[in-house]
Amino acid sequence: MKFEWIKILYAIWSLSIILNVGLVTQGVVRKIGARLGRRHGIRWYQPYIDLIKNYSIRSSVSHGIMFYLGPVFRLSGGIGMYLFMPVIFGSIYFQNFSFSGDLVLILYFMFFGTLGMALGAGESGHPYSAIGVSRGLAQMTAAEVPLVLSIIAIAAQYQSLSITEIIAAQQGGIMNWTLMTNPIATAAGLLAILGSMMRSPFDVVIAPQEIPIGPPTEYHSTFLALLQTNRSIFPMAKTVLFVNLFFGGATNWPLMILKVFLLYMWPVFIGVAFPRFRVDQSIRWFLGIPTAIGIIAILIV
Amino acid sequence: MSNDDLKKRTVTGPDGVQFEVDPMKDYFCTETPHPENPSNKVVEKFLNWARSESIWILGYGTGCGAIEMRPLMTPRFDAYRFGIQWRPTPRQSNLLMVSGYLSVKTLKRVIRSYEQMQNPKYILALGSCTINGGMYWDSYNTINRLDQYLPVDAYIAGCMPRPESLIAGFNELKKLIKDGKGEGANKYAENFDWYKQNQKKIIKDWDMPDYNW
Numbered sequence: 093m094k095f096e097w098i099k100i101l102y103a104i105w106s107l108s109i110i111l112n113v114g115l116v117t118q119g120v121v122r123k124i125g126a127r128l129g130r131r132h133g134i135r136w137y138q139p140y141i142d143l144i145k146n147y148s149i150r151s152s153v154s155h156g157i158m159f160y161l162g163p164v165f166r167l168s169g170g171i172g173m174y175l176f177m178p179v180i181f182g183s184i185y186f187q188n189f190s191f192s193g194d195l196v197l198i199l200y201f202m203f204f205g206t207l208g209m210a211l212g213a214g215e216s217g218h219p220y221s222a223i224g225v226s227r228g229l230a231q232m233t234a235a236e237v238p239l240v241l242s243i244i245a246i247a248a249q250y251q252s253l254s255i256t257e258i259i260a261a262q263q264g265g266i267m268n269w270t271l272m273t274n275p276i277a278t279a280a281g282l283l284a285i286l287g288s289m290m291r292s293p294f295d296v297v298i299a300p301q302e303i304p305i306g307p308p309t310e311y312h313s314t315f316l317a318l319l320q321t322n323r324s325i326f327p328m329a330k331t332v333l334f335v336n337l338f339f340g341g342a343t344n345w346p347l348m349i350l351k352v353f354l355l356y357m358w359p360v361f362i363g364v365a366f367p368r369f370r371v372d373q374s375i376r377w378f379l380g381i382p383t384a385i386g387i388i389a390i391l392i393v
Numbered sequence: 394m395s396n397d398d399l400k401k402r403t404v405t406g407p408d409g410v411q412f413e414v415d416p417m418k419d420y421f422c423t424e425t426p427h428p429e430n431p432s433n434k435v436v437e438k439f440l441n442w443a444r445s446e447s448i449w450i451l452g453y454g455t456g457c458g459a460i461e462m463r464p465l466m467t468p469r470f471d472a473y474r475f476g477i478q479w480r481p482t483p484r485q486s487n488l489l490m491v492s493g494y495l496s497v498k499t500l501k502r503v504i505r506s507y508e509q510m511q512n513p514k515y516i517l518a519l520g521s522c523t524i525n526g527g528m529y530w531d532s533y534n535t536i537n538r539l540d541q542y543l544p545v546d547a548y549i550a551g552c553m554p555r556p557e558s559l560i561a562g563f564n565e566l567k568k569l570i571k572d573g574k575g576e577g578a579n580k581y582a583e584n585f586d587w588y589k590q591n592q593k594k595i596i597k598d599w600d601m602p603d604y605n606w
Binding site for chain 2: 126129130131132133134135138141142144145148149150151152153304305308309310311312313316
């Protein structure tokens, strides 16, 4: 296969779109939350201002090399995951760098950022960081089990590890979506995604009232800004992946943004309805029902 | 932490290896702060706008005034409308609210928190206690004028000021930042020796490095 340089431009284009979608979604979701609490809440463009503000802080303190690399790894995890995934089905511009085995690579990228962040936050030396990191890795590992089970089930169902082929097989109406053809794998996947969206009941990592913000406690100015950038790209990339795998992908941006927004509201709804788990509860929960559903999904396929 | 913890000593590690620990060198940076001046005026104007519209407060209540900050998060006053949010760590905050009287003991913690914040950083002082001591003006263990010890950007008078006046104070601070006058961090760095001298005069048991990064 010949490498086309123009693809880099397309990738930057699609990355900037997803960054903006991520920032606006963040603001809008917080705004909705505030309106439900009868407040006006932040302005919908507040995440943009926060981002600019953090990039513009003049001084910064480093705790070592890994401390520098932590946010960089985290951001490259988010961007990497997004860049190896086809976004708009059938469009030559938004295929990014997808190839025939991209599903496996994306699973790797999902974990990559967390590991980098663990090393970086560990070096900052703050006890809350260490607690947050150990919780994060434990929960991530537990949540990965049902996720991988459901993805293996899909890969076996469609006989392919290429996301493009999986989307192609789902075209032609809602009855062809994985949601309809393989509801059990979809259920396992949807339960697993709750674990990595940093929302209650699974926000044991940042645990706002317990170990205030956890791993990034010592991160400030530009470091924090990198993490914030990732915070808007990474959940979007995950949601795009789920739309691609379970909800038939999308053939244009408005449809994709609509689907991504609706799917993003799933962890949000769960989050406002349930209080936080303790870390041992959340890990046991992931290894319980979601894993059982995942195993059933594989057995059925 | 006491003074003994800061002395140089030999420690035996869990694996039996002996090594020397010099806390002042190993745990802290001895470098003093230096003023960081903006480079480009036009860019700085835009950045100042961003800074003023996104003020992150260090959630740290020093005196009774802290109770007046809580209503700001509720539907009635809702400071989030103005881009004001609360952060749990000094590293990520821009604004330190000194809410009311400061005992000598608390002053030490306030100084440590302030020095851990990143340039540019601002201080809002609440209540008459921070201006002239207020009702504690003759107390044996509270300070009277805060700006002798830390650079204050704006005062909010009252005993205690109500949440409305806090919001007015935020708006005043925003104007200052937009005008490029919110340079408390640089002021602190330029007059570092004077501030340290005043701080050490009042804090008798100085058991920390001169500058807490």
